[in-house]
Amino acid sequence: MRNVCVIAGGQSIWGVRKATQRDIFQEAGKACFQDNPAVSNKDIDGIIVGSAYTERCSFQTHLAPLVAEYLGIQPKNLCVRVELLCATGSSGIILACAMIKSGQADVVMVVGGEKLYTPQRWEINYSELASVDHDWDSSMGLGLPPPVFAAVAKQHMKLYGTTEEQMAMVSVKNRRNGLNNPKGQFREEINLETAINAKAIVPPMKLYDCCPVTDGAAAVILAAEEKAKYLTDKPLVYIRGTAQASLHNMSANFSNWTTWESLRIAARQAYTKARVTAGDINVAQTHDCFTISEIIEYEDLGFCEKGEGGYFIQEGKSDFGGQVPVNTDGGLLSCGHPFGATGIRQGIEIMRQLRGDAVKQVEGARIGLTHNLSGFIAAHTVLIYGRDLE
Amino acid sequence: MNSALEGKYAVTMDMYPLESSDFNRIHPFYDHLKEGRLTTTRCRDCGKKSFPPRVMCPHCMSENLEWADLPVTGTVLVVTEEEVGVPVGFETPLIHALIDLSGELSLFARIRGCKTGELKEGDQVKLTVFPVDPLPVDGKKGVVILQERVFFAFEKL
Numbered sequence: 032m033r034n035v036c037v038i039a040g041g042q043s044i045w046g047v048r049k050a051t052q053r054d055i056f057q058e059a060g061k062a063c064f065q066d067n068p069a070v071s072n073k074d075i076d077g078i079i080v081g082s083a084y085t086e087r088c089s090f091q092t093h094l095a096p097l098v099a100e101y102l103g104i105q106p107k108n109l110c111v112r113v114e115l116l117c118a119t120g121s122s123g124i125i126l127a128c129a130m131i132k133s134g135q136a137d138v139v140m141v142v143g144g145e146k147l148y149t150p151q152r153w154e155i156n157y158s159e160l161a162s163v164d165h166d167w168d169s170s171m172g173l174g175l176p177p178p179v180f181a182a183v184a185k186q187h188m189k190l191y192g193t194t195e196e197q198m199a200m201v202s203v204k205n206r207r208n209g210l211n212n213p214k215g216q217f218r219e220e221i222n223l224e225t226a227i228n229a230k231a232i233v234p235p236m237k238l239y240d241c242c243p244v245t246d247g248a249a250a251v252i253l254a255a256e257e258k259a260k261y262l263t264d265k266p267l268v269y270i271r272g273t274a275q276a277s278l279h280n281m282s283a284n285f286s287n288w289t290t291w292e293s294l295r296i297a298a299r300q301a302y303t304k305a306r307v308t309a310g311d312i313n314v315a316q317t318h319d320c321f322t323i324s325e326i327i328e329y330e331d332l333g334f335c336e337k338g339e340g341g342y343f344i345q346e347g348k349s350d351f352g353g354q355v356p357v358n359t360d361g362g363l364l365s366c367g368h369p370f371g372a373t374g375i376r377q378g379i380e381i382m383r384q385l386r387g388d389a390v391k392q393v394e395g396a397r398i399g400l401t402h403n404l405s406g407f408i409a410a411h412t413v414l415i416y417g418r419d420l421e
Numbered sequence: 422m423n424s425a426l427e428g429k430y431a432v433t434m435d436m437y438p439l440e441s442s443d444f445n446r447i448h449p450f451y452d453h454l455k456e457g458r459l460t461t462t463r464c465r466d467c468g469k470k471s472f473p474p475r476v477m478c479p480h481c482m483s484e485n486l487e488w489a490d491l492p493v494t495g496t497v498l499v500v501t502e503e504e505v506g507v508p509v510g511f512e513t514p515l516i517h518a519l520i521d522l523s524g525e526l527s528l529f530a531r532i533r534g535c536k537t538g539e540l541k542e543g544d545q546v547k548l549t550v551f552p553v554d555p556l557p558v559d560g561k562k563g564v565v566i567l568q569e570r571v572f573f574a575f576e577k578l
Contacts, residue, residue: 087434149430150430151430153509154430156506156507156508156509157434157508157509157510158434159508160434160436160508161434164473165436165438166437166438166473167473168529169436170436170437170438170553170572171517171529171530171531171574172507172508172510172511172515172517172531173517173529174508175503175506175508177501177503177506178501178503178515178517178529179529181501182499182501182517182519182529185499185500185501186499230505231504231505232503232504232505232506233501233502233503233504233505234501234502281472281473282528282529283472283473283526283527283528283529284472285529288519
């Protein structure tokens with residue numbers, strides 16, 4: 032099977048946008064092509080478009096040909112939309128990878144995004160009820176995730192002694208990392224005191240423990256290795272291993288709220304395929320939708336022992352200069368979280384880190400990881416990128 | 422002016438299930454709720470109980486299922502209190518709790534009738550069933566039939 036490289040990536044400005052869904056998809060496409068002038072829209076033979084809320088918020092289905100038309104792409108091998116809520120973008124990358132490996136397509140753009148703010152600002156607290164099991168969890172008033180992650184945090188604090196201060200450290204780090212990210216939603220540093228004293232959303236989750244609601248899009252271009260050699264002058268970045276796992280959907284079937292078994296499975300699968308271990312990862316973008324998420328992800332990705340995630344952040348092990356810098360571009364907490372685009376944004380940051388041209392560079396990074404959780408912590412997606420194949 | 426918006430932006434979402442036999446094969450669940458029972462399906466072939474109720478056993482693929490009662494009281498394991506961003510149609514504060522139904526099932530359920538700070542770990546809660554938005558169903562000759570619906574939550578004992 033063929034090797035797959037990521038050869039270009041770019042994103043729109045993220046935030047509360049005075050723009051339509053199709054406007055921000057165009058911005059992301061443009062930024063992606065600008066990243067690598069050696070590849071043009073004429074080279075693309077497949078497009079995978081990601082969006083979770085296109086029907087709900089933009090009343091638009093059959094989105095892939097629409098986005099292709101706006102980007103001047105006329106795909107001959109693949110033109111489809113994917114959706115896995117918060118992991119939509121990384122799901123698109125996994126499928127593009129499989130299509131290229133198998134010879135179904137040679138050069139595929141994966142572009143994802145969301146336009147979540149509608150003229151009715153209160154609607155966003157309501158639309159997200161469509162994100163979990165509609166008949167059983169939404170009808171309990173779940174959907175906006177803070178109650179779920181507050182319940183996770185309370186259990187993790189009780190079991191392992193994790194503190195609100197340790198959680199706040201995650202948001203302080205990620206805000207600092209996102210300070211100079213020109214496309215991120217938040218570019219203001221916060222200190223520990225501000226984070227700890229912020230207003231409660233669902234205790235113990237406070238304002239800065241929660242990622243925001245975001246309009247935005249992002250795009251990457253993947254190519255078979257032999258094509259990639261001619262379509263970029265930059266160092267090649269390979270996608271070495273990908274995996275997704277899901278063991279439940281509805282809340283009643285979520286058996287362990289503090290050890291995310293499907294994340295452990297997805298990580299193990301991805302590490303095996305990439306022939307690496309957790310200790311080999313030089314830089315990671317993990318799904319910090321809430322500060323407690325990032326802490327549990329350190330544990331279940333194998334960066335530290337179970338229950339030690341709080342100490343991992345406290346001791347600076349996930350910061351620059353530490354064991355594995357995490358969310359080096361600011362993560363969801365700074366950049367924001369347009370569901371269809373997040374996994375792609377993470378992939379772009381890893382691509383830049385491995386090429387050596389990131390805004391905040393991890394020196395000498397050779398192996399990178401991205402991770403998303405989605406829904407009621409119901410599916411986990413892990414991708415491993417590398418500068419080398421071995 | 423032809424108008425479908427009628428001065429309102431199209432934001433409505435039905436947050437409750439289609440419960441009647443016209444739309445749903447597990448409609449007995451909602452009939453049982455009206456009797457104060459919390460039920461689910463059990464497979465007559467492999468004996469396994471699943472929640473939520475099904476039309477097919479996810480373990481052995483059998484369609485030979487029967488209804489089984491679940492406990493209607495439980496113990497609170499974790500409490501969450503949502504004061505900000507509560508979705509329209511729900512009260513503020515919106516209280517949820519992870520509850521243990523006598524070891525049979527854990528549910529992350531809405532707790533009605535509680536103020537902030539009132540519900541604690543270890544408290545007992547019981548099932549409560551209440552009417553929700555009726556479903557407007559198109560009948561013949563432009564008649565709209567309102568189908569009554571119920572849903573459930575828990576309340577402090």
